[in-house]
Amino acid sequence: MNNDPFRIPTDAEIATAECRLGIRFHDGYRCFLKSGSDVANATFEAAVVLPGSGHLDIFEIAETAWNVMGLPKDLLPFIEDNGDYFCISKSGEIIYWSHNGSTNEKWPNLAAWHK
Helix, strand or coil: CCHHHHHHHCCCHHHHHHHCCCCCCCCHHHHHHHHCCCCCCCCCCCCCCCCHHHHHHHHHHHHHHHHCCCCCCCCCCEEECCCCEEEEEECEEEEEEEEEEEEEEEEEEEEHHHH
Protein backbone atom coordinates (compact mmCIF):
# COMPACT_ATOMS: atom_id res chain seq x y z
CA MET A 1 0.00 0.00 0.00
CA ASN A 2 1.36 3.41 -1.00
CA ASN A 3 0.77 6.10 1.64
CA ASP A 4 1.94 9.02 -0.53
CA PRO A 5 -1.00 11.50 -0.51
CA PHE A 6 0.30 13.17 -3.67
CA ARG A 7 0.19 10.10 -5.88
CA ILE A 8 -2.58 9.49 -8.40
CA PRO A 9 -5.61 8.06 -6.57
CA THR A 10 -7.16 4.76 -7.58
CA ASP A 11 -10.76 4.49 -8.77
CA ALA A 12 -11.67 2.98 -5.39
CA GLU A 13 -10.05 5.90 -3.53
CA ILE A 14 -11.91 8.39 -5.72
CA ALA A 15 -15.17 6.53 -5.00
CA THR A 16 -14.39 6.67 -1.27
CA ALA A 17 -13.83 10.43 -1.49
CA GLU A 18 -17.13 10.86 -3.34
CA CYS A 19 -18.94 8.89 -0.66
CA ARG A 20 -17.29 10.80 2.16
CA LEU A 21 -18.15 14.17 0.56
CA GLY A 22 -21.65 13.06 -0.45
CA ILE A 23 -21.16 14.23 -4.01
CA ARG A 24 -20.59 12.40 -7.28
CA PHE A 25 -17.59 13.85 -9.09
CA HIS A 26 -18.01 14.99 -12.68
CA ASP A 27 -16.16 12.72 -15.13
CA GLY A 28 -13.89 15.66 -16.03
CA TYR A 29 -12.84 16.01 -12.41
CA ARG A 30 -12.17 12.27 -12.13
CA CYS A 31 -9.90 12.57 -15.19
CA PHE A 32 -8.24 15.60 -13.58
CA LEU A 33 -7.53 13.57 -10.44
CA LYS A 34 -6.23 10.60 -12.44
CA SER A 35 -3.95 12.84 -14.50
CA GLY A 36 -2.23 13.98 -11.33
CA SER A 37 -4.38 17.12 -10.89
CA ASP A 38 -1.88 18.93 -13.07
CA VAL A 39 -2.10 22.70 -12.83
CA ALA A 40 1.42 23.20 -14.15
CA ASN A 41 2.48 26.79 -14.69
CA ALA A 42 -0.19 27.94 -12.25
CA THR A 43 0.09 29.54 -8.87
CA PHE A 44 -2.53 27.18 -7.45
CA GLU A 45 -2.26 23.80 -5.78
CA ALA A 46 -5.18 21.47 -6.37
CA ALA A 47 -6.95 19.75 -3.49
CA VAL A 48 -6.01 16.16 -2.79
CA VAL A 49 -8.49 13.32 -2.12
CA LEU A 50 -5.98 11.09 -0.30
CA PRO A 51 -5.28 11.30 3.46
CA GLY A 52 -2.25 13.12 4.76
CA SER A 53 -2.20 16.04 2.33
CA GLY A 54 -2.23 18.78 4.98
CA HIS A 55 -3.57 22.12 3.76
CA LEU A 56 -4.59 20.52 0.44
CA ASP A 57 -7.04 18.09 2.05
CA ILE A 58 -10.23 18.29 -0.04
CA PHE A 59 -12.40 17.31 2.93
CA GLU A 60 -11.19 20.21 5.07
CA ILE A 61 -11.35 22.61 2.12
CA ALA A 62 -14.92 21.56 1.29
CA GLU A 63 -16.06 21.70 4.91
CA THR A 64 -14.77 25.25 5.32
CA ALA A 65 -16.12 26.38 1.96
CA TRP A 66 -19.57 24.89 2.54
CA ASN A 67 -20.02 25.53 6.26
CA VAL A 68 -18.08 28.75 6.86
CA MET A 69 -17.83 30.58 3.53
CA GLY A 70 -21.37 29.83 2.31
CA LEU A 71 -20.41 27.99 -0.87
CA PRO A 72 -23.42 26.03 -2.17
CA LYS A 73 -23.01 22.30 -1.51
CA ASP A 74 -23.66 21.47 -5.16
CA LEU A 75 -20.27 23.03 -5.97
CA LEU A 76 -17.08 21.10 -5.18
CA PRO A 77 -14.13 23.34 -4.32
CA PHE A 78 -11.01 21.80 -5.86
CA ILE A 79 -8.69 24.76 -5.30
CA GLU A 80 -8.64 27.11 -2.33
CA ASP A 81 -6.65 30.33 -2.47
CA ASN A 82 -6.85 32.59 0.57
CA GLY A 83 -10.60 32.14 1.04
CA ASP A 84 -11.36 32.11 -2.69
CA TYR A 85 -12.32 28.90 -4.47
CA PHE A 86 -12.31 27.34 -7.89
CA CYS A 87 -15.19 24.89 -7.93
CA ILE A 88 -16.61 22.31 -10.28
CA SER A 89 -20.35 21.95 -10.71
CA LYS A 90 -22.26 18.74 -11.33
CA SER A 91 -22.30 19.63 -15.05
CA GLY A 92 -18.51 20.12 -15.15
CA GLU A 93 -18.56 23.91 -15.31
CA ILE A 94 -15.76 25.62 -13.36
CA ILE A 95 -16.94 28.48 -11.17
CA TYR A 96 -14.85 31.00 -9.26
CA TRP A 97 -16.23 31.80 -5.80
CA SER A 98 -14.73 34.80 -4.03
CA HIS A 99 -14.55 35.10 -0.25
CA ASN A 100 -17.07 37.91 -0.88
CA GLY A 101 -19.53 35.46 -2.51
CA SER A 102 -20.44 34.39 -6.02
CA THR A 103 -18.91 36.01 -9.09
CA ASN A 104 -19.60 35.90 -12.82
CA GLU A 105 -16.28 34.19 -13.55
CA LYS A 106 -16.77 30.73 -14.99
CA TRP A 107 -15.48 28.37 -17.62
CA PRO A 108 -17.38 25.63 -19.48
CA ASN A 109 -15.02 22.86 -18.33
CA LEU A 110 -11.63 22.07 -16.80
CA ALA A 111 -9.81 22.28 -20.13
CA ALA A 112 -11.08 25.80 -20.81
CA TRP A 113 -10.27 26.85 -17.24
CA HIS A 114 -6.75 25.42 -17.49
CA LYS A 115 -6.00 27.48 -20.63
